[in-house]
Each structure stands twice: as structure tokens, then as C-alpha cells.
Amino acid sequence: MVAVLFGGQSPEHEVSVISGMQAFAATDTERWNPVPLYLAKDGSWWTGPKLGSVDAFSRTDAFRSLGRRVSVRPAPGGRLVLDPERRSRFSRTALQPVDIVFPVLHGGSGEDGGLQGLCETLGVPYVGSGIIGSAVGMDKDISKLLCRQVGIPVVEHVAIREADWADRENAWLDRCESDLGFPVIVKPARLGSSIGISRASERSGLDRAIEDAFRYDGKVVVERAVPELREVNCSVLGDPVDAVASVLEEPVSSDAVLSFQDKYMKRDAAPGGAKSQRPRGMASLDRLIPAPLDEGETEEIRRLAVRVFRAFECAGVARIDFLREGTTGRVFFNEINTIPGSLSFYLWEPSGVPFPDLVDRLLEIAVRQHHDRTARVRSYAVNLLSERDLRGLKGAKGS
Ligand SMILES: Nc1ncnc2c1ncn2[C@@H]1O[C@H](COP(=O)(O)OP(=O)(O)O)[C@@H](O)[C@H]1O
Ligand SMILES: [Mg+2]
Structure with a gap:
């Protein structure tokens, strides 16, 4: 059984519900036996066939009557079991x-390596990038440092921790001004969906923008604003050894900074012109x-995307976002999404991979x-706690 896990305790909860519904619908029932597994905002876990439809989530708390609350616990043989809370004491069926x-979770511990680590500790196979790619990809500061190290172009940035900011605000503002100039973009280091992001054109605005970003994260990234920006995204599918790039997309925004509204809340125009009531997630942008x-440029960006995917040791599907500077034509890595909205299926369909094949x-x-x-070998026959081996260990620490 494949547990399609969505929801989660993150600002991108609703986006994940949509991606989760899409992924669930695209999973071959015969071959994989998919089951929806919903992580509610309060941290409770729910399952049941009715949770495979968005109707269970369009009314607040409808999932509570339509689904069944479960606890998730490890079982022998590298398995997890979903254990219904109101199971009869005598039946284990x-x-x-x-x-x-x-995992079709966006943001938070579902995408940052936490869940991936839990799966590895329990020995359960899971879809997508491992601990390293997920964790590094979640941090916009460390992502850039990694890219810079392997020669992938990134926009100059300054990272500030809240503890270092207090009492030294002027020194930081000086540093941003001299290293980056104006305008700059200010972002929380480990959030997504454009939350807490703003643009500053002078010093007092920068001060405010940094303070605002600290409301969301204890680390803030300030970076040079790319002039005449065009954004270009590319999805990559595979593993670090064998990875392929999708066609490219250029998101088009009504605003200077692509907002949460732009990204997720647009609704479909249904046939006949009436608006459908269902937001389509990333596919709506x-x-x-x-x-x-x-x-030439398309191929260069696709090659860069594969290099990023490998540098982050990703697996599964990721979306890598680039910033293209109109004044120079230079292209910079901006961020990587290791569980991209709608799993980027809309980039794979035109690349010749239908959604069910992607899944x-x-x-x-x-x-x-x-x-x-x-x-690989994971344990050794030696018991270091046996008396004989303990003697060998004595004084070993620090020797
Ligand atoms: N260096 C930059 N220069 C100009 N615009 C930027 C820059 N960085 C981000 N933006 C704008 O802000 C948006 C959100 O930033 P991004 O780093 O993609 O964060 P998120 O994780 O929230 O998507 C981008 O889609 C882009 O429109
Ligand atoms: Mg982005």
C-alpha cells in the first residue's frame, strides 16, 4: 500500500491538499493501492477513501466525519501501520x-528532511529526495552557498540571524548597502509561497523588511534585486545518477514579487465562462x-537544472527556479523545491510524461x-557492550 501523505503543519497546507488530491488521482490503483493519508493542521492523522476527494476539505472539518482518525506507528519489517483509533480491542484486521x-507535503517538516529522516529511521521506503537534499533545499542561504561552491551562478546575498541582528542593525544595514546596493529582496530563509518576502529600495525600508521577515524565521536572506527579471523554472526527474530535465516554464505575475495569491489562489475558468470553485494549486499560475x-538558452538552463539536482543529491521530482536578468541575460539559481506544487506534472505532460507515468x-x-x-552492511556482529569489548573501549574516548 502506498500512503499518499498531504496536508501538514505548514502555511502551505491547502496547497499540499490540492497537490495530494492530484497525486492520489494519478496513482495506479491496481499496481500501487494508494490510500490517502491526511495530516491535519492540529497534527492528527486521518485516512479513508473519502479523503481522496477535495470535497472532504472544502468544508472546515468535514474530514473528521468523512475520514477515520489513525495513529501511525512502526511495525516489524520496515513497515508503518495505520492504526485506527477506535479499533476493536480484539480485531487487528x-x-x-x-x-x-x-509525501506530497509542501514546506515544514514534510519537505525539510524531518519526515524523510523518520522514514529512514523506521526503514520505510519513501518518494522523493532524501534528508540532505530536502534539508539543504529548504534553506535559501545554505542552498546558495552550496550552488556557489559547485559553480552554479547565484545572486549575491547576505544572511542575518536574529541574534546577530539585535544591537548591530546599523552594521548589517551598512553591509547590505555596500555588498548589494539597492534595491534588494528580503526573505525568510526557510519559508515558501512568498510569505514574508518584500522589496526594499532604501535603508529605512530595508530595516522594516528585515524586521518583518524575522516574524517568520530566525534567519533572513537579503539579496540583490535582479533587474528586468524574468523567472524560469525547470523540473528534474530521476536520481543523482540519472536525471532528466522537463520543458521550461515562465510564470507570469501581476506584481513585482510573485505572491501567494498569484501562485495558488487563481481559479479555473470552467467551460462556459463560469468560475470553478476549486483552486488548482500550482497548476493555476x-x-x-x-x-x-x-x-541555446533553454538547453543551458535545463543543463543547469540537472546540475543543481545532482549537487543537492535529489531523487524523485524537483522544481528548480531560476532568475533571468534582462539587462545582462545572466541566469541565476534562485531556489529548489524538492516537493514541487502539483509535483510539476504540468511540466512533464508537455515533456511527454503523462501524470500517471510520472507517479x-x-x-x-x-x-x-x-x-x-x-x-549495504549496517551492523556488525561485534557487541561493543559485551564485557570483552568494553575493556577495549576503556579510555578510548579522547585517546
Ligand atoms: N533576487 C531577486 N530579484 C528580484 N525578484 C526576486 C528575487 N528573489 C525573489 N524575487 C521574487 O520574489 C518571489 C519569491 O521569491 P522566492 O525566492 O522564489 O521565494 P518562495 O520560496 O517564497 O517562492 C520570486 O518568485 C520573484 O518574483
Ligand atoms: Mg519561489
Whole structure:
């Protein structure tokens, strides 16, 4: 059984619900036996066939009557089981064993390596990037440092921790001004969906923008604003050894900074002109696919995207976002999303990979990655706590 995990305790909860519904619908029932697993905002876990439809979430708390509350716990053999809370004491038939976890969570511990680490500790296969790629990809400061180290162009930036900011505000403002000039973009280091992001054109505005970003995160990134910006995104699918790039997209925004509203809240125009009531998640963003760039530039960005995917040791599907500077034509890495909105299916369809095939590949990669991780020697016959071995250890510490 594949548990399609969505929701989560993150500002991108609703976006994840939409991505989760999409992924669930695209998962082959015969082959994978998908089951929706919803992580509610209060941290409770829910399952049941009715949670595979967005109707369970369009009314507040409808999932509580439509789904079944479960606890998730480890079982022998590298499995998780979903254990219904109101299971009869004598029947164990309602326990549902999970063979693969399919996280479709955006932001928070679902995407930052926390959940991935938990799956590895429990020995359960899971879809997507591992601990390192997820954790590094979540941090805009460390992501840039990694890219810089491997020669991928990034915009100059200054990272500030809240503890270092207090009492030294003027020194930081001087540093930003001299290193970056104006205008700059200020962002919380580990958030997404444009939350807490603003643009500053002078010193007092920068001060305010930094303070504002600290409301969301204890680390803030200030970076040079790219002039005549065009954004170009590319999805990459595979593992660090064998990865391919999708067609490119150019998101088109009504505002200087692509907002949460732009990204997720646009609704479909249904046939006949009436507005559908369902937000379509990342698939709703106004975008040009493929991005209108010449072939040379397109190929260069696709190659860069694969290099980023490898540098972060990603697996599964990721979306890598670039900033293109109109004045110079230079392209910079901006950020990586290791669980991209709508799993980037809208970039794979025009690349010749229908959504159900994308999901098949993700699950196949998950199984392969799990095998690679677990096929190696992981324990030794020696018991270091046995008396004989303890003697050998005496004084070993610090010697
Ligand atoms: N250096 C920059 N120069 C100009 N605009 C930027 C820059 N960085 C971000 N932006 C704008 O802000 C938006 C959100 O920033 P981003 O780093 O993508 O954060 P998020 O994780 O919230 O998507 C981008 O989509 C872009 O429109
Ligand atoms: Mg972004």
C-alpha cells in the first residue's frame, strides 16, 4: 500500500491538499493501492477513501466525519501501520500496513528532511529526495552557498540571524548597502509561497523588511534585486545518477514579487465562462510553457537544472527556479523545491510524461533508492557492550 501523505503543519497546507488530491488521482490503483493519508493542521492523522476527494476539505472539518482518525506507528519489517483509533480491542484486521510513503507535503517538516529522516529511521521506503537534499533545499542561504561552491551562478546575498541582528542593525544595514546596493529582496530563509518576502529600495525600508521577515524565521536572506527579471523554472526527474530535465516554464505575475495569491489562489475558468470553485494549486499560475527563450538558452538552463539536482543529491521530482536578468541575460539559481506544487506534472505532460507515468516513475525510484540505502552492511556482529569489548573501549574516548 502506498500512503499518499498531504496536508501538514505548514502555511502551505491547502496547497499540499490540492497537490495530494492530484497525486492520489494519478496513482495506479491496481499496481500501487494508494490510500490517502491526511495530516491535519492540529497534527492528527486521518485516512479513508473519502479523503481522496477535495470535497472532504472544502468544508472546515468535514474530514473528521468523512475520514477515520489513525495513529501511525512502526511495525516489524520496515513497515508503518495505520492504526485506527477506535479499533476493536480484539480485531487487528483494521491495521493497514504501509509499504511506501508518498509525501506530497509542501514546506515544514514534510519537505525539510524531518519526515524523510523518520522514514529512514523506521526503514520505510519513501518518494522523493532524501534528508540532505530536502534539508539543504529548504534553506535559501545554505542552498546558495552550496550552488556557489559547485559553480552554479547565484545572486549575491547576505544572511542575518536574529541574534546577530539585535544591537548591530546599523552594521548589517551598512553591509547590505555596500555588498548589494539597492534595491534588494528580503526573505525568510526557510519559508515558501512568498510569505514574508518584500522589496526594499532604501535603508529605512530595508530595516522594516528585515524586521518583518524575522516574524517568520530566525534567519533572513537579503539579496540583490535582479533587474528586468524574468523567472524560469525547470523540473528534474530521476536520481543523482540519472536525471532528466522537463520543458521550461515562465510564470507570469501581476506584481513585482510573485505572491501567494498569484501562485495558488487563481481559479479555473470552467467551460462556459463560469468560475470553478476549486483552486488548482500550482497548476493555476499564469505561465508560459515552454518559456519563450531561444534554444541555446533553454538547453543551458535545463543543463543547469540537472546540475543543481545532482549537487543537492535529489531523487524523485524537483522544481528548480531560476532568475533571468534582462539587462545582462545572466541566469541565476534562485531556489529548489524538492516537493514541487502539483509535483510539476504540468511540466512533464508537455515533456511527454503523462501524470500517471510520472507517479509510476516516482514510486519506482523510491523502491530503488530504498534498496540502495538498505542493501549495504549496517551492523556488525561485534557487541561493543559485551564485557570483552568494553575493556577495549576503556579510555578510548579522547585517546
Ligand atoms: N533576487 C531577486 N530579484 C528580484 N525578484 C526576486 C528575487 N528573489 C525573489 N524575487 C521574487 O520574489 C518571489 C519569491 O521569491 P522566492 O525566492 O522564489 O521565494 P518562495 O520560496 O517564497 O517562492 C520570486 O518568485 C520573484 O518574483
Ligand atoms: Mg519561489
